[in-house]
Amino acid sequence: MKVLVIGGGGREHAVCLALSRSPRVDALLCAPGNGGIARVARCFPQVKASDVDAIVRLARDERVDFVVVTPDDPLALGCVDRLEAEGIPAFGPTQQAAQMESSKIFSKRLMQKYGIPTARCEVFTDCGAALAYLDGQQAPIVVKADGLALGKGVVVAQTLDEARDAVRAMMLDGRFGASGARVLIEECMTGREVTVLCFCDGHTIRPMPASQDHKRAYDGDLGPNTGGMGAIAPSPLYTPEIAARVEREILRPTLAAMNAEGIAFKGVLYVGLMLTPEGPKVVEYNARFGDPETQALLPLLDSDLMAIFQAVRDGQLAQADIRWRDESAACVVLASGGYPGKYASGKEIAGLDAAEALGATVYHAGTREQDGRYYTAGGRVLGVTAVAPTLRRALQDAYAAAERISFNGMMMRRDIGARDV
Ligand code: AMP
Ligand code: GLY
Numbered sequence: 001m002k003v004l005v006i007g008g009g010g011r012e013h014a015v016c017l018a019l020s021r022s023p024r025v026d027a028l029l030c031a032p033g034n035g036g037i038a039r040v041a042r043c044f045p046q047v048k049a050s051d052v053d054a055i056v057r058l059a060r061d062e063r064v065d066f067v068v069v070t071p072d073d074p075l076a077l078g079c080v081d082r083l084e085a086e087g088i089p090a091f092g093p094t095q096q097a098a099q100m101e102s103s104k105i106f107s108k109r110l111m112q113k114y115g116i117p118t119a120r121c122e123v124f125t126d127c128g129a130a131l132a133y134l135d136g137q138q139a140p141i142v143v144k145a146d147g148l149a150l151g152k153g154v155v156v157a158q159t160l161d162e163a164r165d166a167v168r169a170m171m172l173d174g175r176f177g178a179s180g181a182r183v184l185i186e187e188c189m190t191g192r193e194v195t196v197l198c199f200c201d202g203h204t205i206r207p208m209p210a211s212q213d214h215k216r217a218y219d220g221d222l223g224p225n226t227g228g229m230g231a232i233a234p235s236p237l238y239t240p241e242i243a244a245r246v247e248r249e250i251l252r253p254t255l256a257a258m259n260a261e262g263i264a265f266k267g268v269l270y271v272g273l274m275l276t277p278e279g280p281k282v283v284e285y286n287a288r289f290g291d292p293e294t295q296a297l298l299p300l301l302d303s304d305l306m307a308i309f310q311a312v313r314d315g316q317l318a319q320a321d322i323r324w325r326d327e328s329a330a331c332v333v334l335a336s337g338g339y340p341g342k343y344a345s346g347k348e349i350a351g352l353d354a355a356e357a358l359g360a361t362v363y364h365a366g367t368r369e370q371d372g373r374y375y376t377a378g379g380r381v382l383g384v385t386a387v388a389p390t391l392r393r394a395l396q397d398a399y400a401a402a403e404r405i406s407f408n409g410m411m412m413r414r415d416i417g418a419r420d421v
Contacts, residue, residue: 002027003306004059005041006079007049007070008034010333010365010383011291014298015070015305016041017361022306031058035374036364036382052079059088068092068309072148075267075287076102091309093267093287097258100265101287104184105146114257116250117281120187127171130183134163137185145170146182154225156188191276193283194235195293198251198271199308201317202264205255207247209300209324210238211293212420217340219415226340227380230416231296231331232391237275237420246273246280254285266312295331295363295383300324328391330398331383332416333365337409339379344409347376351405360386360401376407392421 003025005016013036019025020040031054033043047054050073059067069079069092078095092098099106111118119142124130134141143166145153153170157163163185169175170183193215198207211233217223238246250271258265270286298305302323311320336343345366352374355362363385366378382405386397395417402412 001025001065001306002029002063003066003068004029004031004062004064005068005070006031006055006074008032008037008043008045009071009291010363010380011289011294012070013037013363013365014295014383014385015068015289017363018298018301018305019068022304024304024306024310029058029062029064031055034364034377035367035369036362038369049074050077052077052082055079056082056086056088059083060086064088066090066306066310066313070288072098072101072286072288076148080267089310089313091267091313093265097263097265097267098287100258100263100269100285102148103146104144104284105182107285108184110254110257110261111282114253114260116253116257117279119189119281119283121184123182123184124167124171125182127167130167130171130185131164133185134160134167137163139163140188142184142186142188143167143170144184144186146184189274189276189281189283191274192237194238194273194275194280195290196238196246196251196271196273197290197293197297198269199312199317199320199322200255200265200267200269201312201315202259202266203315204317205251205269206317206320206322207243207251208297209234210243211235211290211296212237212417213290213293214413214416217335217413219413224340226335228290228292229333229335229413230383231290231292232395232417232420233293233296233300233329235420236391242275242280246271250280250282266315291365292331292333292380292383295385296329299329299361299385299387300327325387327387327389328394329385329387330391330394330417331363331385332398332402332412333380334382334384334402334405334407335380335411336366336376336378337411339411343379345375345377347408349374349376349381349405349407354404355384355401358397358401358404360384360398362401362405381407381410391417395421
C-alpha cells in the first residue's frame with residue numbers, strides 16, 4: 001500500500017517509523033514531514049497539516065491508498081470526511097467526532113449528561129456573567145477557552161484576580177480568537193495525571209498501556225506549560241485496580257455516550273485523567289495520539305500498526321492483533337532555549353549518530369536537513385526514546401543518549417520519570 005501520514009512532529013516521526021516496518025506498507029509519504037521523517041518517508045514540506053484542500057489534492061495526485069491524519073487541526077477541519085468523500089480511506093475521527101477535542105464544551109456536556117467523572121464546571125458566553133460567577137468562587141480555579149488554542153487555552157488560576165484576568169483575556173481581548181468566545185470555569189482538581197490512549201472503531205475501545213507526559217517546562221514541574229517535555233510508558237501509577245476502575249467508570253461509558261449521541265468515533269481517543277482523592281476523573285479528551293506520549297508508546301508495540309489502523313477504519317478492531325512488549329520506555333525531549341516562549345532556530349545539531357549508536361531512537365520534532373546536516377527548526381527539536389526491561393534502565397539509557405546530542409541553547413528536563421522510579 002501507498003500510505004500518506006499528515007503532520008510533521010515527533011509523534012508523526014514515531015508513527016512513520018512504525019508504519020515503515022509494516023509488511024503492508026510499500027511506500028510512505030508524509031506532509032509536511034521534517035528532517036528526520038525524510039529518512040523513512042517522502043516528505044512534502046510545502047503541504048501544511050492545516051491545509052485540507054492541499055492534503056486532499058496530494059492524496060489524489062499521488063494516488064495513495066490510505067491516509068493517516070494525526071494532528072488536531074486537520075481533524076477539526078474535517079480532513080477525514082473530505083478524504084473519505086473522495087473515496088480515499090483515512091484513519092482518524094470525522095469532524096463531528098473530533099469535537100471531543102475541538103470543543104471543550106461539547107465534551108464537558110457529554111460527560112455531564114452521561115455521568116462520566118470530571119471536574120464540576122459552568123459555561124459562559126458573556127464576560128460579565130463569568131466575572132460575576134467568579135465573585136462567588138474560591139481559588140484555585142480553572143479557566144478554559146472552548147476551542148483549540150495550541151494547548152494555551154487553559155489557566156489554572158491561583159487567585160481569583162488571576163482567574164478574572166484570564167476570563168478578560170479570552171473573552172474581551174480575543175487572545176485566542178474564536179476559541180475564547182465561550183469559556184468554561186472549572187473546579188480545580190488535584191492529583192497525578194495519566195494519559196490513556198485508546199484505539200476506537202465506533203464499536204470497540206481498546207486502551208494502550210497508560211503513559212505520563214511532563215507538561216511543565218522546567219524540573220520539578222515548574223514553569224510554563226509546554227507541548228510536553230518527556231514521557232514514560234507504561235505508567236507505574238496506573239495499577240490494575242485503577243485500570244479496571246477507569247475501564248468501568250470512564251472508557252466504556254465514554255464509548256456508550258458517543259454511541260448514544262450518534263457519534264461513531266474512529267481513531268485514537270486520548271483520555272487525559274487525573275487520579276484525584278475521589279478516584280480517576282477526566283481532565284480532557286483529545287481526538288488523536290498524544291505528543292510525546294506516542295514516542296514512548298509505539299516503540300513498545302509488538303504488532304503491525306498499519307493493520308491496526310485499517311482495522312479501526314473498517315470497524316474490525318475487536319479482531320485486531322494488538323500486543324505490547326513487557327518492557328518500559330522513556331522519552332526525553334530536547335528543546336530550543338526559550339521554549340515555550342521565543343526561541344532561535346537554525347542551530348546545527350551534533351551527536352545524532354552517537355545517540356542512536358547507544359540503541360536509543362531519536363525522533364525528530366522540529367528539524368531541517370540540509371546536505372546531510374541537521375538544524376533546529378522548532379521549539380521541541382528532538383525526542384530521545386529508550387526501551388528497557390525496567391523504567392529505571394529506560395530512563396538511564398534515554399538520558400545517556402540525550403547527553404550525546406548538543407546544539408546551541410539546548411534545553412531538557414533532567415527529571416523525566418524521576419518521581420516514579
Ligand atoms: P487541558 O488543555 O485541558 O489538558 O489542560 C492542560 C492542563 O491544565 C492539564 O494537563 C492539567 O494539568 C491542567 N488542568 C486542566 N483542567 C484542570 C482542572 N479542572 N483541575 C486541575 N488542573 C487542570
Ligand atoms: N501530550 C499532550 C497532548 O498531546 O495533548
